[in-house]
Amino acid sequence: MNTLDSGAKNTLIEMRSIVKNYTGVVALDDVDFSVSEGEAVCLVGENGSGKSTLIKILAGVEQASAGQISIGGKNFDTLTPRIAAAAGVMVIFQDFSLFPNLSVAENIAFSTQLSEERRLFNKGRVRQIAKETLIRVGVDIDLDARVETLPVAHKQLVGICRALASNARLIIMDEPTTALTEREVSSLLEIIRRLKSDGVAVIFVSHKLAEVLEVSEKVVILRNGKKVAEGPASDFDAASLTRNMTGRDVAEGRPNPVDPEAPILLSAKNLGKAGAFEDVSFDLHKGEVLGISGLLGSGRTSLAKALFGLVKADRGTLDLDGEVVDLGNPLAAAAAGIGYVPEDRLTEGLFLTQSIVRNVAIGRLDNHQRGGLLDLNGLWQEATHWIGELKVKTPSVEAPVNSLSGGNQQRVVLARWLSRAPKVLILNGPSVGVDVGSKSEIHNIISELSSSGIGIIVISDDLPELLATCQSILVMKSGRVTDKIFGSDISETDLAQRLAS
């Protein structure tokens, strides 16, 4: 489908033999990378593969240790953010880098105003620029709305408009689809097509790219700082991407079937919360792994939080082992034996500046105190035991938890909850931001835990993960459970269709 358009395409970006050394570590090793006008390129790699570094060098945020860069045929010895921007390279960061307190119009026109080196602020002109850009992209957003009031998808569009308003020739999008719902993704792709026909080039940086493959011409895969594959997008599919990213086939088995005799552990009846989810009922058996999936905005995260009391459900009941669990009260949920491993490890899961052992020990304070007085020895011993049990790789348990890799950090959060001997464990996105190697180890942990009798709920939109870990999967759509699937009955493509349809 994406064969050559009419007319020869000029090379826009040419990076040759880029090397980047951090003290003692080679982040990029002799990488060539080029982008043509109007071309969409997927830059793929695991965390730490060097893809972010490459982008930072291109955006002028960091300087290459060696190599040449030319933009639009012009060679640059050093790039700074200003030079890169002036040459038309715009990065849309994952957080969009917008100003939440300013209006849509101002956000769109701000960098244009800066680059024109204006001293006075002309509201009419700002609106004019913003309006023209919105028309060019083909979307309609209230120019006077403050950005903090917009939904995520609109924020992203404002970010794109801002890049376009300052004459972007290349837009780099960092993880563009993670926060979008299916419909939003397809309208984003529509906009990308429009931009490409205008001659604007796009780089998608991601580790989850199935969605953007269809509008891309080229795929470049990095691994350990080296370019390991490059080719037309049509040559790749999800499996080959993974193989190239990891350097091996990660074939995952299917989970063991649940014991049909296993008693019901957790039972949700007609749970509902206005504007989030409606009429959710399910049973979780002892030793079962239940998946809850759905696209963003389907209510899966609200439901997960409601099960742990972080969100108060308006209606319905939750029983654990036949006992009613108080809704909307995480303390009651935790006391009843429910554990929750949050989606965003860095902000919700971990106390980053604190030591590993403290991060685990926080879960067991109540069991090592008498009259408020802590038995530090006992507490430390138990926490250390669980850190060992989950094979957290660290030279010292007293090291701050932010010194660990993503996979090990996830184990720390798991260790905290496992030390409390939970009956039910809710894992929201258990392997988000974890490299593929650690991912399968986390899946092994899940299967071990379930065979020890813990009931596990996995909330995820990572379909291979769901299929590898869950015996049954609930599919959610606009707040309702629309499907219950037994994992062994379904293939990944079928599941993807059921999610999206």
Add this chain to the structure above:
Amino acid sequence: MSNLKPKSNLLASPEARLALIAIVVFVVMSILSPGRFLSVANATSMAFQFPEFAILALAMTVTMLTGGIDLSVVGTSNLSAVFAATLLTQFVDPSLTGGDMFMWLGIAVVAAICVGMLAGLFNGILVAIFGLPPILATLGSGLVFTGLAVALTGGSAVMGFPVGVAWLGNERLFGIPIPLILFVILALIISFVLTRTSFGFKIRMYGANPLAAEFAALDIDKLLIKVYVLSGALSAIAGLLIMSRANSAKADYGSSYLLLAVLIAVLGGVNPYGGYGKIIGVVLAVLSMQFLSSGLNMLQVSNFARELIWGVLLIFVMIVNTQKSFGFGAKKKSSATT
């Protein structure tokens, strides 16, 4: 805003650097005014002076560890003192002595601490239940507490207590000034609470990441309320000390202590965004400041120079704590250089 990077070298911890500062100040002052600075008389006078604001600094520290602040400490301490003073002047004959006097003093102390704890409870509810930013909640409540003290007294000093009131702030036990003993005991208790109890553990973890604390199923509302109640109780004790030393209570005593308490806490290495801070650091900060001001006093430097030097010290320590070197632009230019 995260310029707190872990560093590992000699004097890596802010407390170690502070200890060095305290020692240097002590030695320099001893050399500059030998015989006077290093005298028992000076040591005692210092020991009477600093505990009142040092205790307020402890109160400030506890709230700062949660990423909050308590701007109502001085208001609370004056309200508590005024309440105790009013109680004493209304019901007790100033010439009273002996057992009855001690009973009434006991009642006054308990009443003052209760008032302090109630004030703290009020702050805690504003912060935990109503979700006010601590800086605004305590700014407003501080005005309310001061205002109540004014309304209670009409703005004038309350005096005319039994002789026993002066004991707390002016006497010695085994030759050691009682304010010092009181401060040492409180510092030890707070240090113990912070390091050895589950309450202290939670305070620090909450300060490091409030959201993660919620996801770890900590009882945050209760935690915050307890923190502000503790801060209120400490403020009340400081208020009693001030009242005893002045032998009177007034709504606007110690108004310079508020910023001083914040200053000491920050100087002591407490991270104003929460999650880090040690009582030993606060104690060292108090000592450095007291050595400095006493020493300067002896060198005939004006009283006001203390303020000047405190400010310089604060900014100097902050620069050392956050900056790798003094060169401009040495700040996190890029992660490549670190």
Add this chain to the structure above:
Amino acid sequence: MKKLFSKEFLTRNETLVGVVIIAFCILASFADANFMSIPTLTDLMRGGIVLGIFAVAAMLVLVSGGIDVSFTAVAVFAMYTTTLFLINYAPDMPWYFAFAISIIIGAGLGAINGVFIAWFGLPTLIVTLGTLSIYRGFVLTFVGSKLISNLPPDMRGFSRLMMVRGTNADGSFYSLPWAFAALVGVVVLTWFILQRTMLGRAIFAIGGSVESARRIGINVRAVQFFIYIYVGALSGLAGIIHASMSRVANPFDLVGLELSVIAAVVLGGARLIGGHGTLTGTILGVSLIILVRNSLIVIGIPSTWQSVAIGALILLGTGLPAWQAKRAAARAA
């Protein structure tokens, strides 16, 4: 019919403060028929000059995401040093010369704040807490600690320059000094900077997100530097006006006022997290505080309760939006 007031208008702090002011005035005029009069207004305006200039300065810093507690010390430093200098070396200089010196000294002290904040990247609260001590300590130690009551003649003359002067129906005098024009000037200039220059928009942008501002190429350091110099200059102006109007240069004045000023600004809707704040709100906040100070007695509350009333207003004015936000967050989930 079109909606006259948007929902946002109704829930804004400015609206809340405005309503409280109107309610206060209605109550007061029931209690005292003479309350709604020109003298009350001129008293309010006169009382608002120094406080208002301070509040505009504090608001600007809050918008940029910082907090400044040193402005009172800057004002005292600038005012006292200027007065002393004039008395000793140039007693016959016109008043605007005194103003210029004071403003320049203020800007210089502000620049020192700026160096620590913009270059060393230290937290604003701590820097200004430190410089508050330093500036005040410096003045009292090295410049002087005595009250100066024989101000240079032209400074005294300035305080007698009246913009409006008249007699009320009941025979009471009222007047409004020209110093009020300084407040108007400051408000207009600040409005122009904030709303009509890129610099002003950059201040809002930094308050919204420093990181984003850096990424799109705003020179954050330069903007921060400007803010603290400008705030210092405003403080210098407020200081010299304060001295002229009270006809005495007292080095112990003003310091201690900083938290009340910040409270007034926050009451007017500026947020501590930065990015939000309006001049209208700031002026309303200051008006309310002065109204309570001057006229609490009129509505039957003894003036000893003044502080309680202001404190309660702050708790209400900041507590209501906080409580609403918390409930909205719980609903949204």
